[in-house]
Amino acid sequence: MGEDGSRKRLTRAFGMPVGDDQNSKTAGERGPVLLEDVHLLEKLGHFDRERIPERVVHAKGAGAGGYFEVTADVTRYTKAKFLSEIGKRTDVFVRFSTVGGEKGSADSERDPRGFAIKFYTEEGNYDLVGNNTPVFFIRDPMKFPDFIHTQKRNPATNLKDPDAFWDFLSLTPESIHQVTILFSDRGTPATYRNMNGYSSHTYKWYNEEGDHYWVQYHFKTDQGIKNLTREGADVMRSKDPDHATRDLYDAIARGDYPSWTLEMQIMTPEQAKDYRFDILDITKVWPHADFPPVKIGKLVLNRNPANYFAEVEQAAFSPSSLVPGIAASPDKMLQARLFSYHDTHVHRLGPNYHLIPVNAPRNSPEQSYQRDGFMRTDSNGGGGPNYWPNSFDGPGPDISAKEPTFDVSGKAGHHPYSHPNDDFVQPGNLYRDVMTEQDRENLVGNIVSHLGEAKKRIQLRQTALFFKADSDYGRRVATGLGLDAKDVEKLAHMSQEDRAKAT
Ligand code: NDP
Numbered sequence: 001m002g003e004d005g006s007r008k009r010l011t012r013a014f015g016m017p018v019g020d021d022q023n024s025k026t027a028g029e030r031g032p033v034l035l036e037d038v039h040l041l042e043k044l045g046h047f048d049r050e051r052i053p054e055r056v057v058h059a060k061g062a063g064a065g066g067y068f069e070v071t072a073d074v075t076r077y078t079k080a081k082f083l084s085e086i087g088k089r090t091d092v093f094v095r096f097s098t099v100g101g102e103k104g105s106a107d108s109e110r111d112p113r114g115f116a117i118k119f120y121t122e123e124g125n126y127d128l129v130g131n132n133t134p135v136f137f138i139r140d141p142m143k144f145p146d147f148i149h150t151q152k153r154n155p156a157t158n159l160k161d162p163d164a165f166w167d168f169l170s171l172t173p174e175s176i177h178q179v180t181i182l183f184s185d186r187g188t189p190a191t192y193r194n195m196n197g198y199s200s201h202t203y204k205w206y207n208e209e210g211d212h213y214w215v216q217y218h219f220k221t222d223q224g225i226k227n228l229t230r231e232g233a234d235v236m237r238s239k240d241p242d243h244a245t246r247d248l249y250d251a252i253a254r255g256d257y258p259s260w261t262l263e264m265q266i267m268t269p270e271q272a273k274d275y276r277f278d279i280l281d282i283t284k285v286w287p288h289a290d291f292p293p294v295k296i297g298k299l300v301l302n303r304n305p306a307n308y309f310a311e312v313e314q315a316a317f318s319p320s321s322l323v324p325g326i327a328a329s330p331d332k333m334l335q336a337r338l339f340s341y342h343d344t345h346v347h348r349l350g351p352n353y354h355l356i357p358v359n360a361p362r363n364s365p366e367q368s369y370q371r372d373g374f375m376r377t378d379s380n381g382g383g384g385p386n387y388w389p390n391s392f393d394g395p396g397p398d399i400s401a402k403e404p405t406f407d408v409s410g411k412a413g414h415h416p417y418s419h420p421n422d423d424f425v426q427p428g429n430l431y432r433d434v435m436t437e438q439d440r441e442n443l444v445g446n447i448v449s450h451l452g453e454a455k456k457r458i459q460l461r462q463t464a465l466f467f468k469a470d471s472d473y474g475r476r477v478a479t480g481l482g483l484d485a486k487d488v489e490k491l492a493h494m495s496q497e498d499r500a501k502a503t
Helices: 038-048 141-151 162-170 173-182 230-239 243-253 269-273 308-313 332-349 420-434 437-451 456-469 471-481 485-492 496-502
Strands: 061-070 089-098 113-121 124-131 203-206 212-221 259-267 294-303 326-328
Touching: 061 113, 061 243, 061 308, 089 294, 124 212, 141 162, 141 332, 162 173, 162 437, 162 456, 173 420, 173 456, 212 269, 230 437, 243 294, 259 269, 326 332, 420 437, 420 456, 420 471, 437 456, 437 471, 456 471, 456 485, 456 496, 471 485, 485 496
Parallel strands: none
Antiparallel strands: 061 089, 061 294, 089 113, 113 124, 203 212, 203 326, 212 259, 259 294
């Protein structure tokens, strides 16, 4: 209603008033419809274009706005302005998601959960695009499209394909750590509020002096970890496929704002040199005993989106959105994500997706020489110069924003990972030392119910990997699947190449 109590006037896209929005314009009472009903044409034409391309991964998601507050002094590690002062707050927008399912898929699917944060800092937007798992399935981006194909639908049947799922994983042994976490009950979080978020990658922080540190981010849920069991997730899939989306929205609507404590693991370059794990390998964590996480901030979500499409669907996060004081590490997966996320947003939303309000840099307006393109909805630089260098007072580079130089060396080539046998150490530790007996029982049950759908030769190959992580782990999965544990053990002692040939 308008201020005087009258209803606002319905208009067409360009503001012209609409006289009738219920009856099409026809030749006579019973039609046919006239082509000159331009309001009808515009209404149908826009409706026909309502869907934008679905995200190829992370299609199903929920989001909210809020803030990040600094709670510890980290200025000796990073010069990032938004982290420069205790008590400093920065607006954020966060999107949670599942990975493999389509936009209408169930929130309770077994899947990693995306945990993407956009910080609207005074030095431009900083995106941290993480997951609820501290590790990932693969460490080389060359494998990514293949991996995702195996998590999606079979090209012939259009059904989910347990053979492809496990065939790829069993031929990709570095996935065993992430598979162990995914098939624990952490693979089905009770809600988005009850899970942690991790950078998973190692990033680089550098300070005013140009000294750098390697860091990992851990957003620990203040609501506590809560998971669904396999049975609980199955029930939820039919009872309320949108349960996590609903839970987040309802909690914020009732003023029960979810929060996370940011803990950092920080490593000096000297500590990194001879560290027992490769710090650039995303299939590994940094054990807490070696690098105890330090609390540095709080993330609070206190605002529901006013419009889902405008904010959540159009939100676009990219690991390439970095601010001075924070840089990428040479982690190969991260390097490829620096390209791929921006690239997919350009495909999905267009070359000017940075102008969409949820993505626009609120606290550091764009001042560049990029011009034109589809949906250039701002003043497009007006009459100012569109080239650099210029002598017409156009924006110029600020050398203080340069990342300090760093050494690179070595031979160019397609280098395989040099110590693959350590892939089994951390999942073994997780199984033996971190999980309770109940966790282990649920893990084995979850694996058996899914892997049991794959061909027997694939079951054998995959179970050998569980055996290599821990012999009890392998034996219990073998028993659950009705496999002969001796066959599994024999395969476990073969090289990966021989195991692939034998199965
Ligand atoms: P710690 O005992 O210090 O840490 C174990 C961590 O494991 C916990 O702090 C918790 O992480 C996480 N955890 C607890 N239960 C589960 C579960 N069912 N599934 C997955 N993760 C769980 O040992 P380490 O640091 O030496 O790590 C041992 C193993 O724990 C690692 O190999 C890795 O598999 C796992 N882990 C380690 C993390 C790390 O950054 N060091 C982070 C997460 C898991 P949180 O506090 O983050 O909830």
